[in-house]
Amino acid sequence: MKEFPGTTGLILNEPLLWQKGKKGRCGFSMPRRDVELFPVDEDLVGDGPDFPDLSEIDVVRHYTRLSQWNFAVDSGLYPLGSCTMKYNPKTNERQASRPGFAAAHPMLHPDLCQGILRLIYDLERFLVEITGMDAASLQPAAGAHGELAGMLLFYAYHQSKGNPRSKIIVPDTAHGTNPASAALCGYQPVAIKSNAKGILAPEDVAAVMDEETAGIMVTNPNTLGLFEENIKKIAEIVHAKDGLVYGDGANMNAVMGIADMGVIGIDVLHLNLHKTFSTPHGGGGPGAGPVCVLNHLEPFLPVPRVILENGRYLLAENFPKSIGKLHAFNGNVGVLVRAYSYIMSLGAENLKKVSQLAVLNANYVKEQLKDTFELAYDRPCMHECVFSDKLQQANKVTTLDIVKRLMDYGFHPPTIYFPLVVPGAIMIEPTETESKEDIDTFIQSLKAISKEADDSPQLLTEAPTKCRRRRLDETSAARKPCLTG
Amino acid sequence: MRYFPHTPEDITAMLKTVGVSSLEALFGTIPADCRRKGELNLPQALTEWELNHHIDELCGSMAVSPEYKVFMGAGSYEHYIPVSLNHLLSRSEFVTSYTPYQPEMSQGTLQAIFEYQTLTARLLGMEVANASQYDGASALAEAALMAVRISRRKKVAVSRLVHPHYRRVLATYLTPTEYEILELPYLPDGTTDLSSLDDMDELAAVIVQSPNFFGCIENLKTIGDKTRSEKTLFIVGFSEPLAYGMYKNPGSQGADIACGEGQSLGIPRSFGGPGLGMFTTLMKYVRNMPGRLVGQTTDVDGERGFVLTLATREQHIRREKATSNICTNHSLCALASAIYMSSLGGSGIKTLARLNYDKSEYLKGALRQAGFSIPFKQATFNEFVVQFKDGFDKTYERLTAEKIIAGLPLECYYPELANHYLLCVTETISKQDMDILVKKLK
Numbered sequence: 001m002k003e004f005p006g007t008t009g010l011i012l013n014e015p016l017l018w019q020k021g022k023k024g025r026c027g028f029s030m031p032r033r034d035v036e037l038f039p040v041d042e043d044l045v046g047d048g049p050d051f052p053d054l055s056e057i058d059v060v061r062h063y064t065r066l067s068q069w070n071f072a073v074d075s076g077l078y079p080l081g082s083c084t085m086k087y088n089p090k091t092n093e094r095q096a097s098r099p100g101f102a103a104a105h106p107m108l109h110p111d112l113c114q115g116i117l118r119l120i121y122d123l124e125r126f127l128v129e130i131t132g133m134d135a136a137s138l139q140p141a142a143g144a145h146g147e148l149a150g151m152l153l154f155y156a157y158h159q160s161k162g163n164p165r166s167k168i169i170v171p172d173t174a175h176g177t178n179p180a181s182a183a184l185c186g187y188q189p190v191a192i193k194s195n196a197k198g199i200l201a202p203e204d205v206a207a208v209m210d211e212e213t214a215g216i217m218v219t220n221p222n223t224l225g226l227f228e229e230n231i232k233k234i235a236e237i238v239h240a241k242d243g244l245v246y247g248d249g250a251n252m253n254a255v256m257g258i259a260d261m262g263v264i265g266i267d268v269l270h271l272n273l274h275k276t277f278s279t280p281h282g283g284g285g286p287g288a289g290p291v292c293v294l295n296h297l298e299p300f301l302p303v304p305r306v307i308l309e310n311g312r313y314l315l316a317e318n319f320p321k322s323i324g325k326l327h328a329f330n331g332n333v334g335v336l337v338r339a340y341s342y343i344m345s346l347g348a349e350n351l352k353k354v355s356q357l358a359v360l361n362a363n364y365v366k367e368q369l370k371d372t373f374e375l376a377y378d379r380p381c382m383h384e385c386v387f388s389d390k391l392q393q394a395n396k397v398t399t400l401d402i403v404k405r406l407m408d409y410g411f412h413p414p415t416i417y418f419p420l421v422v423p424g425a426i427m428i429e430p431t432e433t434e435s436k437e438d439i440d441t442f443i444q445s446l447k448a449i450s451k452e453a454d455d456s457p458q459l460l461t462e463a464p465t466k467c468r469r470r471r472l473d474e475t476s477a478a479r480k481p482c483l484t485g
Numbered sequence: 486m487r488y489f490p491h492t493p494e495d496i497t498a499m500l501k502t503v504g505v506s507s508l509e510a511l512f513g514t515i516p517a518d519c520r521r522k523g524e525l526n527l528p529q530a531l532t533e534w535e536l537n538h539h540i541d542e543l544c545g546s547m548a549v550s551p552e553y554k555v556f557m558g559a560g561s562y563e564h565y566i567p568v569s570l571n572h573l574l575s576r577s578e579f580v581t582s583y584t585p586y587q588p589e590m591s592q593g594t595l596q597a598i599f600e601y602q603t604l605t606a607r608l609l610g611m612e613v614a615n616a617s618q619y620d621g622a623s624a625l626a627e628a629a630l631m632a633v634r635i636s637r638r639k640k641v642a643v644s645r646l647v648h649p650h651y652r653r654v655l656a657t658y659l660t661p662t663e664y665e666i667l668e669l670p671y672l673p674d675g676t677t678d679l680s681s682l683d684d685m686d687e688l689a690a691v692i693v694q695s696p697n698f699f700g701c702i703e704n705l706k707t708i709g710d711k712t713r714s715e716k717t718l719f720i721v722g723f724s725e726p727l728a729y730g731m732y733k734n735p736g737s738q739g740a741d742i743a744c745g746e747g748q749s750l751g752i753p754r755s756f757g758g759p760g761l762g763m764f765t766t767l768m769k770y771v772r773n774m775p776g777r778l779v780g781q782t783t784d785v786d787g788e789r790g791f792v793l794t795l796a797t798r799e800q801h802i803r804r805e806k807a808t809s810n811i812c813t814n815h816s817l818c819a820l821a822s823a824i825y826m827s828s829l830g831g832s833g834i835k836t837l838a839r840l841n842y843d844k845s846e847y848l849k850g851a852l853r854q855a856g857f858s859i860p861f862k863q864a865t866f867n868e869f870v871v872q873f874k875d876g877f878d879k880t881y882e883r884l885t886a887e888k889i890i891a892g893l894p895l896e897c898y899y900p901e902l903a904n905h906y907l908l909c910v911t912e913t914i915s916k917q918d919m920d921i922l923v924k925k926l927k
Contacts, residue, residue: 100544
């Protein structure tokens, strides 16, 4: 009988912070007081917050135990489609925590921070090279923030042409942040459907593209894991009416060193450094969402920008057409250092290998599982593949049940119920850092679960049983929110 | 390459299963006119050891303590971070996990963020906190948008003493909208001039920062009283939340939203990011709040657990009708601040805040005694403005060459304040450091 990774083991209960501790404890080495007490304005002084008092060991045990309740990439395969849960190199952590970077004040005179300015400047150039674009800003703090930057670039561009537009084309497979970001700039999304092949058809874009439309937001490869084969023609249709093409680059992991986003006709592209460029997800963030643009949009990029003048790196504000500032300082520099370290560790040849192996792993999963689960589109995929629960529905088990059972086998579930165009979607992205044997174990787990769906479906509907908690009541959590303790 | 487990045999076997002859053949769906020509032009890959050396070289040019004494705050503060915090924060299960959409195997993150939300709400005296935004600037922008949604009004009054960068980010967010920013000037005592508020009608929000950019504590109660019976929301921003270990919190003064930068609480400066956008409000506004929220619930066995909740506000459910476009937040930074707040504790945060205040007051007094002018009379926390004489920039340069950064020059942000510098003193600066600074300034 094959041994799967999922098992039970002794993990420990741990109360909430304020259920622990005793008044007067402290987990902090209080710095020495070398000055006297000065008078205070009693009208302004408060009582301080009601925090628990904990010793250092209280705090260490608390968070050590909590961490042990989490599954993470370092625990095992985490095949979330569109998230690119690749291995997070530890050398990146060493580089970002060097005091020269970690302790640096963001408003130092440029003479005093040439190292970090050079890193930002070089990273911009690396990302421009990798995407085939012309210029970049690393200021946006997340993918959605990059999308906002992109929409602001659209707005500024169309204002400068004297024709502010009101609509934007958004495919039905788009990530929710796409229309949300567009709405922040006052654009009304116009939905278009993908065709039977799972990609956009030029005639559908032509049918809605007009002079009131700012452009299109396109994810390429798209959220079905497919390359938008008609993208160049679509870009031409949009450009013909002086519209712009926004590229959501969340799936860049599939095409590094292979596709050229600039040549395709993408005007603005955002990247997710916490996906493609290996910076860790941290339980939800921080990440970074740089934007890359073609030359005609460079004047509108956010400020400040790092420039090189007479051998010195400077932060320059003098870009009168800029959309302005998007972040208090220069973006998530600590995250940028990690992405820079990754690119410097891999080099050109290995970055291309990343995409080749990511696509190999996904196609391998697709081929191995297409007889077990219904494949949404039986075509070559890029770095992720999409199945559904159609074949399992006869047993009254759903996508949710299938993936909850996967936890008991020792894997994190794939992305579920997205994209919306595939009912019961199960989107699997192994990434390139997974070995064949781990992928084989994952495949065998899903096959075993499919068999359980036939023989004993309650194993799925009652799953998970081996995690710290079983299924949680999300309905009550929303109906009667308890958001603080 | 150590991140690629595939052997040539693995690749051969997998290609066979897929039914293609080579790795290149996997990309048949990419048209020729979408492809790049030639290989990527990037530096040669470095070994781990070469990368260490290269990064250390870059770091060598950076002016940081202990080599430099940097008397600058202005939204980015140097505070001691216990090694226990770094140790806990580096646990893989926290660092390499994803957003806790599958709660059963993410209870660690979920309980930790629920605790962060609770501590944050308590620190600011508010009823609910979200699971974090990117930074103080974007948090403020989102607060303004939230006030506009709730009040259905189009104007926000913003103090000139809100951090200049936050005001610029707010202006960027509002560019494509029909919403208007009205500026509130400042008084000679270093607080916001509220007199023009009475002439402003139909305001969605009044926005001040406390401590403000000059380091001064604002008259929060006055604004709270003015806006209490109004539709206008009272938004209090901040960039140094440690001040609330000592001063009255925004919630007690009538704030509807309290939001700002939490970097001071256990997060390194890192040249300005990643920071921590702390965002709190009252429960009556919670359905209009941006960002993720963790809520308490039970599982099928009746055991207490935590889940992401009220997701119908968010982009993945409501798309263009969402309260914000935010997806990725700053979860690991929020965790760092929770570890920091729990290490300090209620007793410790009061002691540390008071120490910051007293050290800063010591420098203020020493500078006054040395004949320098402290133009703003209002109480401060750990930073304050000093007015130097004409030609001080030469002294500043001399001190920089001696590895002392004597504050942030304010003229480029406030053209009327030539020769004014914003100086910050935290617990990381010793009495000896301050005595040396004053001696060299004379």
